[in-house]
Amino acid sequence: xxxGRRRIFVPLMMLLGFCFLYGPIVSLIVYSFNSSRxxxxxxxxxxxxxxELFHNDAILTAALLSLRIAAISATGAxxxxxxxxxxxxxxxxxxxxxxxxxxxxxxxxMPEVITGLSLLLLFVSLESIIGWPQGRGVLxxxxxxxxxxxxxxxxxxxxxxxxxxxxxxxxxLDLGARPLKVFFVITLPLISPALVAGWLLAFTLSLDDLVIxxxxxxxxxxxxxMVIFSSVRLGVSPQINALATILVATVTVxxxxxxxxxxxxxxxxxx
Amino acid sequence: xxxxxxxxxxxxAIPYLWLLLFFMVPFAIVLKxxxxxxxxxxxxxxxxxxxxxxxxTSLLAxxxxxxxxxxxxxxxxxxxxxxxxxxxxxxxxxLIGYPLAYGIARAPRAWRGxxxxxxxxPFWTSYLIRVYAWIGLLKGNGxxxxxxxxxxxxxxxxxxxxxxxxxxxxxxxxxxxxxxxPLYAQLEKLDPTLLEAAADLGCPPSRAFWNxxxxxxxxxxxxxxxxxxxxxxxxxxxxxxxxxxxxxxxGKVLWDEFFTNRDWPVASALAVSMLVLVVIPMALLRKHLGxxxxx
Amino acid sequence: xxxxGDGGAPYLRIEGVTKRFAGHAAVNNVSLDIGRGEFFALLxxxxxxxxxxxxxxxxxxxPDAGAILIDGQDMAQVPPYLRPVNMMFQSYALFPHMTVASxxxxxxxxxxxxxxxxxxxxxxxxxxxHMGRHAQRKPGQLSGGERQRVALARALVKEPKLLxxxxxxxALDRKLREETRFELVRIQNRVGITFIMVTHDQxxxxxxxxxxxxxxxxxxxxxxxxxxxxxxxxxxxxxxxIGAVNLFDGKVVEARDGAVSVIVxxxxxxxxxxxxxxxxxxxxxxxxxxxxxxxxxxxPEGASNLVQGVVREIAYRGDLSTYRIDLPSQKAVRAxxxxxxxxxxxxxxxxxxxxxxxxxxxxxxxxx
Numbered sequence: 001x002x003x004g005r006r007r008i009f010v011p012l013m014m015l016l017g018f019c020f021l022y023g024p025i026v027s028l029i030v031y032s033f034n035s036s037r038x039x040x041x042x043x044x045x046x047x048x049x050x051x052e053l054f055h056n057d058a059i060l061t062a063a064l065l066s067l068r069i070a071a072i073s074a075t076g077a078x079x080x081x082x083x084x085x086x087x088x089x090x091x092x093x094x095x096x097x098x099x100x101x102x103x104x105x106x107x108x109x110m111p112e113v114i115t116g117l118s119l120l121l122l123f124v125s126l127e128s129i130i131g132w133p134q135g136r137g138v139l140x141x142x143x144x145x146x147x148x149x150x151x152x153x154x155x156x157x158x159x160x161x162x163x164x165x166x167x168x169x170x171x172x173l174d175l176g177a178r179p180l181k182v183f184f185v186i187t188l189p190l191i192s193p194a195l196v197a198g199w200l201l202a203f204t205l206s207l208d209d210l211v212i213x214x215x216x217x218x219x220x221x222x223x224x225x226m227v228i229f230s231s232v233r234l235g236v237s238p239q240i241n242a243l244a245t246i247l248v249a250t251v252t253v254x255x256x257x258x259x260x261x262x263x264x265x266x267x268x269x270x271x
Numbered sequence: 272x273x274x275x276x277x278x279x280x281x282x283x284a285i286p287y288l289w290l291l292l293f294f295m296v297p298f299a300i301v302l303k304x305x306x307x308x309x310x311x312x313x314x315x316x317x318x319x320x321x322x323x324x325x326x327x328t329s330l331l332a333x334x335x336x337x338x339x340x341x342x343x344x345x346x347x348x349x350x351x352x353x354x355x356x357x358x359x360x361x362x363x364x365x366l367i368g369y370p371l372a373y374g375i376a377r378a379p380r381a382w383r384g385x386x387x388x389x390x391x392x393p394f395w396t397s398y399l400i401r402v403y404a405w406i407g408l409l410k411g412n413g414x415x416x417x418x419x420x421x422x423x424x425x426x427x428x429x430x431x432x433x434x435x436x437x438x439x440x441x442x443x444x445x446x447x448x449x450x451x452x453p454l455y456a457q458l459e460k461l462d463p464t465l466l467e468a469a470a471d472l473g474c475p476p477s478r479a480f481w482n483x484x485x486x487x488x489x490x491x492x493x494x495x496x497x498x499x500x501x502x503x504x505x506x507x508x509x510x511x512x513x514x515x516x517x518x519x520x521x522g523k524v525l526w527d528e529f530f531t532n533r534d535w536p537v538a539s540a541l542a543v544s545m546l547v548l549v550v551i552p553m554a555l556l557r558k559h560l561g562x563x564x565x566x
Numbered sequence: 567x568x569x570x571g572d573g574g575a576p577y578l579r580i581e582g583v584t585k586r587f588a589g590h591a592a593v594n595n596v597s598l599d600i601g602r603g604e605f606f607a608l609l610x611x612x613x614x615x616x617x618x619x620x621x622x623x624x625x626x627x628x629p630d631a632g633a634i635l636i637d638g639q640d641m642a643q644v645p646p647y648l649r650p651v652n653m654m655f656q657s658y659a660l661f662p663h664m665t666v667a668s669x670x671x672x673x674x675x676x677x678x679x680x681x682x683x684x685x686x687x688x689x690x691x692x693x694x695x696h697m698g699r700h701a702q703r704k705p706g707q708l709s710g711g712e713r714q715r716v717a718l719a720r721a722l723v724k725e726p727k728l729l730x731x732x733x734x735x736x737a738l739d740r741k742l743r744e745e746t747r748f749e750l751v752r753i754q755n756r757v758g759i760t761f762i763m764v765t766h767d768q769x770x771x772x773x774x775x776x777x778x779x780x781x782x783x784x785x786x787x788x789x790x791x792x793x794x795x796x797x798x799x800x801x802x803x804x805x806x807x808i809g810a811v812n813l814f815d816g817k818v819v820e821a822r823d824g825a826v827s828v829i830v831x832x833x834x835x836x837x838x839x840x841x842x843x844x845x846x847x848x849x850x851x852x853x854x855x856x857x858x859x860x861x862x863x864x865x866p867e868g869a870s871n872l873v874q875g876v877v878r879e880i881a882y883r884g885d886l887s888t889y890r891i892d893l894p895s896q897k898a899v900r901a902x903x904x905x906x907x908x909x910x911x912x913x914x915x916x917x918x919x920x921x922x923x924x925x926x927x928x929x930x931x932x933x934x
Contacts (some may be wrong), residue, residue, distance in 0.1 A: 009370070010370055010373060010374045010377070011374065013367075013370030013371065013374065014370065014371055014374040014375075014386075016367075017367055017368075017370065017371040017447075018371075018389060020367065020444070020447075021389075021390070021393050021444075021447065021448075022393070023408075024401060024404035024405055024408060024444070025393060025396065025401065025404060027404060027407060027408055027414055028400065028403075028404045028407070031407065031414075038412075041412075041417070080285065080286050080289055081286075083282055083285055083286045084286035084290075086282060087282060087283050087286060087287075091279070091282075091283060094283060096287070100283075100286075100287055100290070103287075103290040103291070103294050103295060104286070104290065106294070107294065108498070109497070109498060109501040109502055109550070109553075110501075110502070110505075110550065111501065111502055111504060111505020111506070111522060111545065111550070112502070112505065112507065112522075113505050113507050113522045113525045113526060113542070114301075114505060114525075114542045114545060114546060114550070117301060117525065117529060117538055117539065117542050118297030118298050118300065118301045118542065119293065119297050121297060121300045121301055121304055121535070121539065122292075122293065122296060122297040122300055125300050143293060144293075146289075147289070147290070147293040147294060150286070150289075150290075154286075165657055165659065167655045167656075167657050167659040168659045168661060170624075170626055170646070170653075170655070170659065171653070171655055171659035171660075171661075171720075172661070172672065173625075173626075173645075173646040173647045174624055174625075174626075174646050174647070174649075174651070174652055174653045174721075175647075175652065175672050175673030175676055175720070175724065176647045176648070176673050176676035176677055176724070177647055177672070177676045178647055179278075179647075180278075181676075186661060189663050190661075190662065190663060200395075204395050207397070208397050208398050208399065210398075210399055210508060211507050211508065211526075214530075215529075225397070225399050228397075228399050228400065228403070229399060229508075232399070232403050232406070232512060233511075233512070236403070236406055236407050236410070240400070240403060241407075243400075244396075244397070244400040244403070244404070247396055247397055247400065248396050251392070251395045251396050252392065255388065255391070255392055255395055256388075259384070259388055
C-alpha cells in the first residue's frame with residue numbers, strides 16, 4: 001500500500017526516529033565502559049566505574065530506599081488503581097462520577113511541580129491540624145507516589161475491563177458462582193496482564209520520580225533520583241553512566257519478559 | 272452483575288476518598304496559601320484567618336502574590352517561555368512521532384509489537400538519566416562537538432548546551448513516546464481498505480494521505496499534543512539541566528521560589544496561575560475534542 | 567402439543583412481566599406458560615425484547631413488574647447463581663483461561679460436588695456433544711462449532727430445570743447451522759431438559775422448536791406450534807415476519823357461513839376466503855403464501871380466486887423458482903413453483919401474461 005516516495009520516506013523517518021530515541025542511551029552505555037574520567041574522551045575499555053559505583057554508599061543506600069518505596073507504592077497503587085479502574089469501567093452512573101473521572105485522569109498530565117507542591121502543603125497542613133503525618137519522609141513519599149501512579153494503573157485496568165466480555169462474568173454467575181468468587185476466579189485472572197503492566201508502570205514511575213519526591217521527602221529520605229540529580233547538576237560523572245547502564249539492562253530484561261508473558265496471553269482469542 | 276449495595280459503595284468510596292484527600296484537597300490548600308503572606312517560621316507563611324492589625328479576627332487574604340507575579344517581568348517571561356517551548360517541542364514531537372507511528376501501524380502485523388516495544392522501552396528507563404545523556408552529547412567538549420571537530424566540519428565547539436536548542440531537544444526527546452502511543456492507537460484502527468477505496472477511486476497515495484489518513488488521525492493528534500503539551504509547560508528538570516539563563520520556564524521558577532527563596536505563598540500563586548492559565552483550559556479543550564483515552 | 571409434562575401447573579410461568587430501560591418498555595406485560603420438556607423458541611426481530619426476557623429468566627435483569635415462577639417457585643428474590651437455570655450465551659462466554667473440561671466442570675465445582683462425580687459427569691456430557699477428545703484444550707484452540715458444543719455442554723451438565731439458549735447458532739456459518747439444528751433437537755430429546763431458545767431466524771425456530779412465541783416491540787403477538795404460526799398467523803406482522811407472504815389490504819363486502827368476500831384495491835373481483843364472520847365494511851388484510859398460488863399460462867377452469875398479471879422476474883432457487891408477477895394495479899405478487907412442476911408444464915416466461923389462482927382456504931384474513 002506504500003508506493004513511490006513514501007516507500008523510502010517512512011522507513012527512513014522510522015530509522016532516524018529510532019536513532020534519535022536510542023542514540024543517547026547507547027552513548028551512555030558505551031561511555032560507562034570508558035576508562036577516562038572525562039566522559040566524552042574515549043581512553044580504553046574499563047569496568048572501573050562499575051566497581052566505584054558499587055562502593056558508593058550514598059548511591060547504594062538511595063537505590064535500596066527507592067526500590068523499597070517503588071515496590072510498596074506500586075503495590076498500593078495497584079490496589080487503589082484497580083478499584084478506580086473497575087469503578088470507571090463498570091459503574092456508569094453514580095453521584096460525582098464526573099469528578100471522579102477527572103480526578104483519576106488528571107494526574108496523567110498534571111505538571112509535577114504542582115502535584116508536588118500541593119501534596120507538600122497538604123502534609124504540612126495536616127500535621128499542624130491533626131499532628132499527622134509527623135514530619136516528612138518515606139511515608140509521605142509513599143502516599144504521594146501512590147496518588148500519582150494510581151492514575152496510570154486505573155487507565156490500564158479500565159482499558160482492559162472495557163474490552164472485557166461481560167457475558168463471561170454472567171456465565172460464571174449463571175453456573176452458580178457468587179459475585180465475589182466470580183471476581184477472583186474469572187475477572188482477576190483475565191485482567192492479570194493489565195495488572196502486571198499497571199504494577200510495572202507504577203513501579204517504574206515511582207523509581208524514576210524526582211520532582212514530586214523532592215517536595216515531599218524529608219532530610220532522612222533521599223531517593224536515587226535525588227542523588228542522581230544533585231550529582232548531575234555538578235557535572236557528568238562516569239558512575240552515573242554505569243548506573244544508567246545497569247538500569248537500562250534491568251528494564252530491558254523485565255520489559256521483554258513481561259511483554260512476552262502478555263503476548264502469550266493476548267494470543268488467546270477473546271472467547 | 273448485582274453485588275451488595277454496601278460492597279459497591281465501598282469499591283467506589285476507597286479510591287474516591289483517597290483522591291479527594293490527596294488530590295483535590297491539596298489544590299484547595301495551594302489556593303488558600305497563595306493568598307497568604309510570606310513569614311519567617313515553620314510553616315513559612317501567615318495564617319489566612321487571624322488577628323489583623325487591630326487585633327480583631329478577620330480574613331487576611333492578600334492578592335500581593337498575584338500582583339507580584341503580574342508586575343515582575345521575570346514571571347511573565349517565564350510563562351511566555353514555557354508556552355513557547357512547550358508549543359515548539361509539541362510540534363517537533365508531532366513531526367517526528369507521526370511518521371514513526373504511521374510506519375509502525377503499517378508495518379507487518381508480526382513486527383508491530385516489537386516496534387511498539389522499542390518505542391516504549393526508553394520510556395521505561397529513567398527519565399532523569401535520559402536527560403543526563405544529552406548533557407554528555409551536547410557539552411562544549413561533548414561527543415557531538417568532538418565528532419564534528421574530528422570530522423573537520425567545525426573548528427571551534429558549537430554552543431549546543433544551556434540554550435533554547437537544548438531545551439527544545441530535551442523536551443522533544445523525553446515526551447516523544449507519549450506522542451507516538453495515541454497516534455499509533457489511532458492509526459492502527461484505520462481500516463486499510465479505506466486507502467484502497469481511495470486509490471480505486473483515482474486518488475494517488477500522496478493525496479490519499481492528506482485526504483483520508485490525516486483527517487481520520489486527527490483525534491490521535493489532538494490527544495497526543497495535549498498529552499505532551501500540558502506537562503511540558505510545567506517541566507522543571509529539562510530547563511534546569513539543559514537550559515540556560517534565557518530559557519527560564521515556569522516550573523523552574525516555581526521550584527526556585529519554593530526551594531531557594533522558601534517563598535511558599537509565591538510558589539502557590541505560581542501554581543494556581545499555571546493551573547488557571549494552562550492546565551484547566553487545556554483539560555477542557557481535551558474533553559471537548561474527546562481525544563480518546565489518556566496516556 | 568399444548569403444555570407437556572405432568573399436567574396441572576405449567577413448568578415455567580411468566581406472569582405480566584414488564585421491564586423498562588430509560589422509560590422505554592423493552593418487555594411489556596408479557597405472560598407465557600411453558601411446559602416441562604418443551605423446546606420453546608422466542609422469535610422476533612432484534613430489539614423486540616426476546617433477549618431481555620431471557621435475561622430475566624436467568625436473573626441478570628430484574629423485572630419491573632410481574633412474576634416468574636419456575637416449577638411453582640417464585641424467582642423474584644433468587645440471584646442468578648442460585649437459580650435452577652443455565653444459559654448458553656450468544657458469545658459462548660467460555661472462560662479463556664480454563665480448559666474445556668474445567669469450563670464444563672465449573673458449575674459443578676460451584677456446587678461443591680465430589681471430584682469423581684464431576685469427572686464422570688463432565689466426560690459424559692462431553693461425549694454427548696462429541697467433544698470428549700478435546701477435553702484438555704483451551705477454548706482458543708477450538709473452532710467455532712466446537713466452542714458452541716462446549717458452551718452447550720457447560721450449560722447442560724448441571725441438569726438445570728431450564729436451559730436458556732441465546733441465539734445459539736448466530737456465530738456459525740450456514741451449513742454448520744443446519745447440522746447443528748438437528749443436533750440440538752437430538753440432544754434435547756436425549757436429556758429431556760426444557761429448552762428456551764431466543765432467535766431472530768424464523769427458519770431456525772420453525773425447525774427446532776416444538777412451540778414458538780413471536781415477539782414484537784416488547785409484546786408476545788402469537789404463541790403456537792410452528793405449523794400454527796405459519797399457517798394461521800395472528801397478525802400482519804407475524805405473517806410477514808415468518809416466511810414470505812403476499813398481503814392484500816381490503817374491506818369485507820359480504821360474510822356468511824364462515825366465508826368472507828373481500829374487495830381489494832386494484833382488483834375487479836372480490837377475493838373469497840374462509841374466516842370468522844366479520845361485519846361488512848371491516849378493514850382486513852389477506853395473507854397468501856407464495857406457494858399456495860397456482861401459476862398457469864392458460865386460464866384454469868373453476869378456480870374460486872383468479873387474477874391475471876404479467877411475469878416480471880423469475881428467480882431460480884434450485885428446488886423452487888420464485889416468480890414476481892405484476893397485477894394490472896401494479897401490485898407485485900410473489901408465487902413459488904416447485905421446479906419439478908415448472909419443467910413439466912408449459913413454461914411461463916418473463917414478459918408473458920399468466921393466470922394466478924388459489925383456493926378459498928389459502929388466504930388468511932387478518933384484522934390487525
